[in-house]
Amino acid sequence: MGRDVRSVEDLLRVLDGVFAGGGDRWGEEGAGWWDGFYADRERGIPFFVEKPDENLVSYVEGGPVAPGRVLELGCGPGRNALYLARAGFDVDAVDLSAAALEWARSRAEAAGAAVRFHRGNVFDPQAVPLHGTYDLVFDSGCFHHLPPHRRISYLALLDRHLAPGGHFGLSCFASGKMGSEVPDADFYRDGALHGGLAYRPDDLRRIFADLTEVEIRPMRDEPADSPHFGEPFLHTALFRRP
Template identity: 70%
Template sequence: MDRNMRTVEDVLRLLDGFFEPAAGRWDRFYADRDRPVPFFVDKPDESLVSYLDRGLVAPGGRALDLGCGPGRNALYLASRGFEVDAVDLSPQAVAWGEERARAAGAAGVRFRCGDAFALATGPYDLIHDSGCFHHLPPHRRISYLDLLDRVLAPGGHLALTCFAAGAMGSELPDADFYREGLLHGGLAYTPESLRRIFAGLTEVELRRMRDEPAGSPHFGEPFLWTALFRR
């Protein structure tokens, strides 16, 4: 990058350099599919299922699955009539998701590998994020909110799942992440901090994710917040 910064994006890229590049980190994470990681299960979030079953989110339309991983939520959204763009930085995750889609005979999902901030085109009726937001360094909240402004349709929804303070993730002040050059496995949020960050949207629901038993067809862990916002 040119040493003479001229734009906000120049500053954001400079701050990215405080941390390990995310693509390589997530490719290593998804390389071993046999690890007992809860997020590897082929089940949709219980919250996402609940939003659709209760009519809080209408089925169909266009959806963006941010940080889609192996596609468990993207495939569910396609089964409910959505046309889905499923985006992840990790080639390993995207390849796994494509394999799952082929095995299920699923149509309606387009997997894409890369930076969702650059790839997402919109407009989307639903942006779904199960675990992407809490792995972003603090300065990239700017990019996240800009993405919502650009591609979330009027009346559209953001469905968010992220680490809950007091249960999972790091609760350090933002500045400390830059001093240490580490994200400590992800950032934890309080309901108040989420409401402040997403103050430009209307809150529909914010609660702890339900703890789903092993035999449940849905994914649920109580160390997570699940939130639904409407534009």
Template identity: 65%
Template sequence: MDRNIRTVDDVLKLMDELFAPEADRWTSAGATWWDGFYTDRTKPVPFFVAKPDESLGSYADRGLIAPGRALDLGCGPGRNALHLASLGFHVDAVDLSPAAIGWAEERAREAGADIRFHCGDAFALTTAELAGPYDLIHDSGCFHHLPPHRRVSYLALLERSLAPGGHLALTCFAAGGMGSELDDADFYRESGLQGGLAYTPESLRRIFSDLTEVELRRMHDEPAESPYFGESFLWTALFRRGAPTPAAAAE
């Protein structure tokens, strides 16, 4: 008889098990699946290119973000982490896959970029392992691979790691463009994520309602010769965490 649930963490882990083996894609066991994904670097995967997201370049060009400390979630081969470092950010980059981290480290060495790479589950990393709080948390493609219950973990990560006045830069599947449009509850009935979750602007605004929306739009398509990556089946959003009130700051 199993009666071991007593914390929110216990509940989250139990719900993860409903998606086994697909749960490997967002837990520390995910190295095997993602390593298989990243092993063949010649695959025609759009985001294997050594280019940053066009939205990230746009935010910097328009002065919406400024150099500081940055955390790149699900960094993959490091394309956005390298761009952040080139802008003057002090970058921590996290991914589950040793193959992805190895590829990213190679790119960083070639570029002479000083980036702290972490292989593991971002939700399990301690504040001692990271260099936050962060002025920017960047996520291009991690959020839409999480099951609904892991949004709790994601929001908790933002709460403890995003500095007051800091920004969340998010790129995720857009409803009508890419990803599954099942209701949250149906993913538990189906016991699968259907390749990733699609989001509407309204759902993103509701999920991140504790943050202030700076911009939310479709990513721009970028031609092959562009220095940036861009696909219009994605949303790109920039949210800002409000600065503390004078009373809260004094406590």
């Protein structure tokens, strides 16, 4: 018999266990799934291309985000991290998957781009030792794979590491186009995340209410010959910390 819950973090770990062994794509339980996902680099996965998100480019090129320190959450094979490094940012990039990071490092070496890659759960400071604050925190595809209770950890991470006046950029599954739309409580009844959570613009406004909205819009659908990545099943958002 265990009576070990005496903090919020203890409770979050208990709730993590609801999804353990279910094949969901987050946390250390999900690292193996993602390693398999990235094992075949020739698969026709849209975000395997070495192109930055179109919204990220819009933030940097003529937009409100100037070069500085950046933290990318769920960097995958490094396409956005490499773009940011080339644009003059000092980049820390985190992912659960060793296979994704191996690919990202090979891309960075070929491009001559300096990026610090970290493997692990970003909520575990021993696995991912982040230091100080960042002028930009960017997430393309990580947030929608988190179980609802880990939004608490996510907001705490932003509170610790997003600098005053800094920006938070996000691309996530758009409600009505991709991702599960069941209520938060149902994920715990099912013990599964059903491939990821869909979000509406008002959901994002409510979750990130402590930040100032700069824009929320659908990601633009970029043609195959575009130098930028864009898929219309995603929402994009940019917030600023006061």
